[in-house]
Amino acid sequence: MRSIILTIVNxxxxxxxLNAGSNNNELLRQLxxxxxxxGKQPECKxxxxxxxxxxxxxxxxxxxxxxALVEQTLRARNRSxxxxxxxxxxxxxxxxxxxxxxxxxxxxxxxxxxxxxIFIDRTGNHCAVGYLMQQSGAENLAQKINNEQQFAYxxxxxxxxxxxxxxxxxxxxxxxxxxxxxxxxxxxxEDMDGxxxxxxNSIAVDQNSQTVYAGGSFNQSISGAVCQNVAxxxxxxxxxxxxxxGNGVNGPVHTLLFHNNKLYVGGEFxxxxxxAAKNVAVYDIGLGQWQAMGLLDSTVRAFCVYNNEVYAxxxxxxxxxxxxxxxxxxxxxxxxxxxxxxxxxxxSNLVVIGGDFELATGALRxxxxxxxxxxxxxxxxxxxxxxxxxxxxEGKLTAACDVIKGSxxxxxxxxxxxxxxxxxxLKPFGGIADAFEGNSIKRLHSxxxxxxxxxxxxxxxxxxxxxxxxxxxxxTYDTTTYTIYQPLASTDQPVNDILLLSNxxxxxxxxxxxxxxxxxxxxxxxxxxxxxxxxxxxNKVVLNLFPNPAxxxxxxxxxxxxxxxxxxxxxxxxxxxxxxxxxxxxxxxSLQNLSAGIYTVRALANSGWGNLxxxxx
Numbered sequence: 001m002r003s004i005i006l007t008i009v010n011x012x013x014x015x016x017x018l019n020a021g022s023n024n025n026e027l028l029r030q031l032x033x034x035x036x037x038x039g040k041q042p043e044c045k046x047x048x049x050x051x052x053x054x055x056x057x058x059x060x061x062x063x064x065x066x067x068a069l070v071e072q073t074l075r076a077r078n079r080s081x082x083x084x085x086x087x088x089x090x091x092x093x094x095x096x097x098x099x100x101x102x103x104x105x106x107x108x109x110x111x112x113x114x115x116x117x118i119f120i121d122r123t124g125n126h127c128a129v130g131y132l133m134q135q136s137g138a139e140n141l142a143q144k145i146n147n148e149q150q151f152a153y154x155x156x157x158x159x160x161x162x163x164x165x166x167x168x169x170x171x172x173x174x175x176x177x178x179x180x181x182x183x184x185x186x187x188x189x190e191d192m193d194g195x196x197x198x199x200x201n202s203i204a205v206d207q208n209s210q211t212v213y214a215g216g217s218f219n220q221s222i223s224g225a226v227c228q229n230v231a232x233x234x235x236x237x238x239x240x241x242x243x244x245x246g247n248g249v250n251g252p253v254h255t256l257l258f259h260n261n262k263l264y265v266g267g268e269f270x271x272x273x274x275x276a277a278k279n280v281a282v283y284d285i286g287l288g289q290w291q292a293m294g295l296l297d298s299t300v301r302a303f304c305v306y307n308n309e310v311y312a313x314x315x316x317x318x319x320x321x322x323x324x325x326x327x328x329x330x331x332x333x334x335x336x337x338x339x340x341x342x343x344x345x346x347x348s349n350l351v352v353i354g355g356d357f358e359l360a361t362g363a364l365r366x367x368x369x370x371x372x373x374x375x376x377x378x379x380x381x382x383x384x385x386x387x388x389x390x391x392x393x394e395g396k397l398t399a400a401c402d403v404i405k406g407s408x409x410x411x412x413x414x415x416x417x418x419x420x421x422x423x424x425x426l427k428p429f430g431g432i433a434d435a436f437e438g439n440s441i442k443r444l445h446s447x448x449x450x451x452x453x454x455x456x457x458x459x460x461x462x463x464x465x466x467x468x469x470x471x472x473x474x475x476t477y478d479t480t481t482y483t484i485y486q487p488l489a490s491t492d493q494p495v496n497d498i499l500l501l502s503n504x505x506x507x508x509x510x511x512x513x514x515x516x517x518x519x520x521x522x523x524x525x526x527x528x529x530x531x532x533x534x535x536x537x538x539n540k541v542v543l544n545l546f547p548n549p550a551x552x553x554x555x556x557x558x559x560x561x562x563x564x565x566x567x568x569x570x571x572x573x574x575x576x577x578x579x580x581x582x583x584x585x586x587x588x589x590s591l592q593n594l595s596a597g598i599y600t601v602r603a604l605a606n607s608g609w610g611n612l613x614x615x616x617x
Contacts, residue, residue, distance in 0.1 A: 035178060067181070070179055074179075089136070097179070100131050106125060145162070148546035190525055191519065192520075193222070200508030201216040201496050201508070202256040211232055212499070215254070215267070226244055227243070227244040228248025229250075246289065249269040249273075250270060251268045251270065255301055264280070265280070272292075274290070275292045277293070279300045294328050298340075301315070302314065318332050339357060342386070350377070351371040352369075352397065354387030359376070398413070400443060403441075409427050436458070436459050437457065449473055453469070456495075461485050465490070466488065468493075468494050469488040469489035492511050495508070504525050508523040543556060553592075555588050556603060556612075558610075563585060569599050569602075
C-alpha cells in the first residue's frame with residue numbers, strides 16, 4: 001500500500017483584523033471540522049464573533065488556530081472552585097499547551113483513512129491531551145490509553161485514571177474533549193498491479209466474483225498482460241492480476257455494463273476477437289467468448305437495463321436504441337437532435353437520457369429527456385449545460401454537467417419533482433476555505449449521505465486541496481447548513497469513471513500519479529471510511545475494544561454491561577470474515593488469521609448494534 005497525501009498549499013498563516021459577520025459561521029464550521037465540541041461551548045458565539053481573521057492553508061494550521069483559541073478561553077474561565085494546587089497545575093499545563101501548539105509536533109494519522117483522533121502516533125508524537133499527560137508526569141497513563149484505545153475520543157476513553165488525572169490538574173473531562181483535535185486524514189490509495197498503459201474510460205463490476213472490468217484506450221497492463229482496450233482485474237493464486245478478455249476490441253471503449261453474467265462493451269471499434277462488430281459487442285463470461293451484438297453507426301457512450309432490456313446511447317443515428325434480439329431498435333423517433341447522448345439512468349420507472357442535445361418539442365429544452373417504454377418525454381426545460389451522468393441521491397435525481405464559462409453555468413443540478421424543474425446546486429466558486437472550479441463533473445455515485453463526484457476539477461475544503469475526485473456532504477452549525485467538498489484525491493489528470501464496491505472506491509481516467517507521489521497509471525482504488533455512508537451501520541451500543549491497534553488478540557466489551565449476543569468482523573471490502581457467538585458482556589477474539597489492515601467490528605446486544613474500527617498490526 002502506498003500512502004498518498006492530498007496536495008496542500010504551503011503555509012500562509014496570519015492573525016489580522018477582527019472577523020466580520022459573514023465570516024463567523026465559516027470559521028465555526030472550520031473549527032468544528034477539527035473538533036466537534038466547539039458547538040457545545042457556552043462561550044462559542046462570543047469567541048467566533050471576536051476571533052481574528054485567519055488564513056490557514058493546512059489541517060495543522062487549523063489545529064493551531066483551534067488550540068490557540070481553546071487555550072485563551074480556558075485561561076479566562078472562572079475556576080474559583082478549584083484548590084490552590086489544582087489552579088497551579090491547570091496554569092502550568094495551559095502553558096505547556098501553548099508550547100505544544102507553537103511547536104506543531106502533532107501526531108500523524110497514518111492508520112485510518114478518515115480524520116480521527118490518534119493518541120500517540122508511530123513516531124511517538126502525542127496528541128494535545130496525551131502531551132499534557134506526559135508533561136504532568138502521567139506518561140504511563142498516556143501510554144495505557146494509546147495501547148488500549150488509541151483512536152478514541154476523550155468521552156469514549158474507558159481507561160481508569162483519566163477522570164482522576166483531569167480533576168487533579170484542574171480540568172473537566174468536557175474541557176479535555178474540547179482540547180483534543182481530530183487529525184488530518186492521510187488517504188491510502190493503491191495501484192492495481194501497476195495500472196494500465198492508456199486511458200480508462202469506464203469501470204464495471206461483477207458483484208458475485210468481485211471482478212472489476214476496465215475499458216478504455218490501452219493495449220496492456222503495466223505488468224505486461226496484453227489486453228486490448230478492455231481488461232478484467234481478478235483474484236488469482238498469487239494475488240490480483242489483469243487478464244485479457246479474449247483478444248479484446250480493436251478501438252477505444254467508452255462504456256461497460258455487467259448484466260446477467262455478460263459484459264456489454266460500447267465505444268468506437270469494428271472487431272471483437274474475430275467477430276464482426278461495430279461500436280458494440282458483448283463478452284459472455286460463462287462461455288469465455290465474444291459475441292456479436294448488431295451494428296450501431298457511430299460511437300456508443302452509455303448503457304442501461306430497463307424492464308430487463310438493454311439500451312444503448314451515444315452519437316449514432318437516433319441516439320438511443322433498444323436491443324430486441326438480433327438488432328437495435330431506435331426509440332427516440334426523431335425527438336432528439338444535437339451532438340449526442342452521454343448517459344442513461346433508470347429512475348422513477350423511466351429511462352433518463354442525458355447529453356449534449358435539444359428536444360424537438362417547440363420550446364427550448366436541452367440536455368435531458370426521458371423514455372417510458374413507448375415514447376420520449378421531458379423533465380422540465382433541462383439543465384443549463386450538457387449532462388455527463390445521473391444518479392439518485394437522497395431521493396432526488398442529480399445530474400453531473402460540463403462547466404461552461406458564463407453566468408448560466410452548471411456543475412451539478414438537481415431535479416425538483418415539486419415544480420418540475422432543474423435547479424443548479426454547484427457552479428464554480430471561491431470561498432474563505434472552500435472552492436470549486438474546473439471543466440466538468442463526469443461521474444456521480446451516491447454513498448449514503450455523501451455524493452461522490454469525479455471529473456476534471458479542483459476542489460478544497462478546510463484548506464485541504466485536491467483534484468478530480470471528491471465527496472460532497474452537508475454539515476450544520478449554528479442553524480446554518482454548509483456543503484462540504486472533501487477532496488479524495490489529487491490526480492494529475494481527470495478521473496473519467498468511479499465505481500464503489502462495498503467501501504472500496506475504484507477510479508479510472510487519464511492520470512498517471514495521485515498527489516504527484518504515487519504512480520497509479522490510469523486506475524486505482526482507495527478505502528473509504530466504512531461508516532461514512534451513514535446508513536451501513538447503526539450505533540446503538542457503546543463498545544470498547546482493547547488493545548487497538550491489536551496483535552493476534554483483541555478484547556471486546558459492552559460498556560453498559562449489556563450481554564453481547566454475537567460479534568462480526570468485516571474487512572475493508574465489506575466482507576464478513578469473523579462471526580462468533582458471545583452471550584456475555586465481553587469476549588476475547590482471535591485475529592491470528594487476519595492480515596494487517598483496517599477492519600470494522602460489529603456486535604449485537606440487547607439494545608441493538610454497535611460498531612468500532614479496528615486496526616490489526
